[in-house]
Amino acid sequence: MKLDIRTKIIITLLIATCASLNTNVTVEIGMMIFIGGLQLMSGKKVFSPVLVILYAVFAITQYAIFPVVPGWVSMLLSMFVVNIRSFFPVVMCIVLIYRTTRISEVIATFTNMKVPRGIIITIAIGIRYIPALAVEMRAIWEAMSVRNVAEGIKNPFKRVAVNMECYIVPLFISSIKTADELSAAAMTRGIENPAPPTCRSYRKMSPGDFGLIAVILLFTAGNAYARYKGVLL
Amino acid sequence: MILMKNVSFKYEGSENYSLKDINLTLEKGECLLVTGPSGGGKSTLTKLINGLIPAYFEGELKGEIYIDGINISDIPMYELSGKVASVFQNPKTQFFNIDAEDEMAFALENQGVDERIITERLERAADELGIKKLMTKNIFEMSGGEKQIIAFAGAYVSDAEVIVLDEPSANLDREHMEIIRDIMKKLMNQNKMIIIAEHRLAYLRNVATRACYMKNGQILENFTAEEFYGMSENKRCEMGLRELSAVTANNNFETEGKEKTDISVKNMKLKYEAFNGKELNLSFNYGEVIGIVGHNGLGKSTFIRTLCGIIREKKGEICISGRRVSCKKRKKKCGMVMQDVNYQLFSDSVALECKLGNGQVSDKEIYDILEELSLLDKKDVHPMSLSGGEKQRLAIATMLAGGKKIMMLDEPTSGLDYENMMRISRLLKKVAEKGTLCLVVTHDTEFIREACSRIITI
Incomplete structure (x- = not known):
């Protein structure tokens, strides 16, 4: 299945709206299954089992562990667990976008929509930078793992702070360097050309795109109505 | 024109x-x-x-x-x-x-x-x-x-x-x-x-x-x-120019380990698709500088990351002094200079960088190491303001300060001119003379000829 970039963005926004309105875990699991299904239909490598497992861990923590631990522990953790868990369908949508969208497709589609060039380049660089950032984060984690940077520090909060600082400093520096080199390379390929670029990857939205948006729109409307009437609370 | x-x-x-x-x-x-x-x-x-x-x-x-x-x-x-x-x-x-x-x-x-x-x-x-x-x-x-x-x-x-x-x-x-x-x-x-x-x-x-x-x-x-x-x-x-004719890396090199074995790799398989399930049996000794060579994308970097304990081996074992060593312990014994050394410098000054994670080491010991690596005059300088070669030397200094006897280097001479390549080559030989094992992933045949006692082809 090949969805249009606009469809994927609209789905993400609608799912984010649903996630903020919804308080029913069954509906939330339904959203996870639906987006997971979309991921699977978009390709084997698009589906993210890690996210599904993490979601299951959060759900089990809330419904199986919190009832049996002391009240203060569940009080302390429930805000974090519930809020993060309810955001998972949106993260699944973001994964769907970045694993199925070619940068040329973003540029072509938004250029056709007459979106200003500066905004298009910013979005395109953002999508390009996600996997590059993941590579950099892994490299820094590897470098830290062979050097116990927090050795000798007993205070656990200080240990976390030292680890965080050591992680962020090289990440920040490598991000600047990567962005700098990417920008220079893009300039030598004429990215600043004000003339309309060739949109090889532009495709019109298909009836399937419109159908999918309609279904999720109805679902969102249903969610809003239920919230308004207090049906699913 | x-x-x-x-x-x-x-x-x-x-x-x-x-x-x-x-x-x-x-x-x-x-x-x-x-x-x-x-x-x-x-x-x-x-x-x-x-x-x-x-x-x-x-x-x-x-x-x-x-x-x-x-x-x-x-x-x-x-x-x-x-x-x-x-x-x-x-x-x-x-x-x-x-x-x-x-x-x-x-x-x-x-x-x-x-x-x-x-x-x-x-x-x-x-x-x-x-x-x-x-x-x-x-x-x-x-x-x-x-x-x-x-x-x-x-x-x-x-x-x-x-x-x-x-x-x-x-x-x-x-x-x-x-x-x-x-x-x-x-x-x-x-x-x-x-x-x-x-x-x-x-x-x-x-x-x-x-x-x-x-x-x-x-x-x-x-x-x-x-x-x-x-x-x-x-x-x-x-x-100060590099070779004008192709240098062959594997001429006149020992390709077998010596009888005595400090570190051995037995029946090891890597978690890397391009490696095609090949089993590795290798032996290394302290004091050697060994070139790890092979085509791009065949798993050389994965190999040294596995030896370091960053990645778990798919199968087999790695022994140091005859004892099997877990990933966690290997991380303590091994150090690595990455291809992009900027990922592994975390502190505000060169001296603090050597101290980081090596709490037991004294200031005097750090200064001695820095002097040996021609970095003492930069001890108060921020690591990110050093040149590429100096950053590499600092990464080596942090390993020496941590007492690591096994060093991995990933393409240390990439983009270096003749003078800087020779400098790295001399430095590794000096470090190896003091009993450290240096495993160097490289494509640089000139460097191999200058520094390595033998090569391993992955």
Whole structure:
């Protein structure tokens, strides 16, 4: 299945709206299954089992562990667990976008929509930078793992702070360097050309795109109505 | 034709000129090799021709540069990009797109070239360069060599008159260097002008038609290809240049370990697809400098990361002094200098960097190590303000301060000139003499010849 970039963005926004309105875990699991299904239909490598497992861990923590631990522990953790868990369908949508969208497709589609060039380049660089950032984060984690940077520090909060600082400093520096080199390379390929670029990857939205948006729109409307009437609370 | 007339350039905020009074011409179908020690102005020269100076890097520019009679300061950068294509040293950060085909078409799309023409050119390039298999690949699934081939293919497709190459072979094995050399020959047959800034010179024999030697921002000497590749060994060493003829890495090397074994790898399989389930049985001893060689993308870096304990082995065991050692313990015993050393420097000063994670080590011991690695005068300097070579030495210093007896280095001489390559080579031999095992992943046959006691082919 090949969805249009606009469809994927609209789905993400609608799912984010649903996630903020919804308080029913069954509906939330339904959203996870639906987006997971979309991921699977978009390709084997698009589906993210890690996210599904993490979601299951959060759900089990809330419904199986919190009832049996002391009240203060569940009080302390429930805000974090519930809020993060309810955001998972949106993260699944973001994964769907970045694993199925070619940068040329973003540029072509938004250029056709007459979106200003500066905004298009910013979005395109953002999508390009996600996997590059993941590579950099892994490299820094590897470098830290062979050097116990927090050795000798007993205070656990200080240990976390030292680890965080050591992680962020090289990440920040490598991000600047990567962005700098990417920008220079893009300039030598004429990215600043004000003339309309060739949109090889532009495709019109298909009836399937419109159908999918309609279904999720109805679902969102249903969610809003239920919230308004207090049906699913 | 390219014409540079009395060109001088000073970067913004710098007191000295990076280029001084450069005059050069380049005719169609010529390939000019620009070489010389690091910091001599080679990269600055390439940035002037592709327009990054002054469009991206600001500063004071004097003189004039013409391409086919057009003064390039009279046209905007995006117009110049249609005339000049560039390939940079780092394949990781020169791709704007994630898919190979999109990247190759990117420059043409920005120029608004008709879709049919782009498709035709892509198909022709895929045929002529034999890269059909790569066209649908994601750049994050490619080896460094494959990425660089796609960067060259992008320049090939762009149909630009001038191709500017800034150390394109820095991370490549011999096989990929030969592929890019063949692409350059094809470009020259199409009457393109090529300017290449390089330290590795041997692979450009029979490609470069002229050479110029740059030092301290000036062109000190111009050569024809015959003069350049025919120069004496003494003159080459005096000029601080890399080998002019291909060096074979595996001649006269011991390929077997000695009887005594400090570290052994038994029936080890790596978690790496390209490794094809091969089992490794190897032995190493303290005091050795061993080159780990093999083609791009075959798992050399994965191998040293597994030895270090960063990645768990799929099967088999790693023993130190006869005892099996877990990943966790290996991390404590091994250190690694990564290809991009910036990832592994975390502190505010050189001395604190050595202290970090090595709480037991005294200040005196740190100063002794820094003195040995010629870093003592920089002890209060921020690690990120050091040069590339100094950062590498600092990473080695942190391992010495941590008492690590096994060091892994991933492509430590990538992009280094002769002098800096020799410096690393001498340093590793010195460290090994004191009982440290150095395992070095490298494609640099000159370095292997200078530093390694044996090689292991992955």
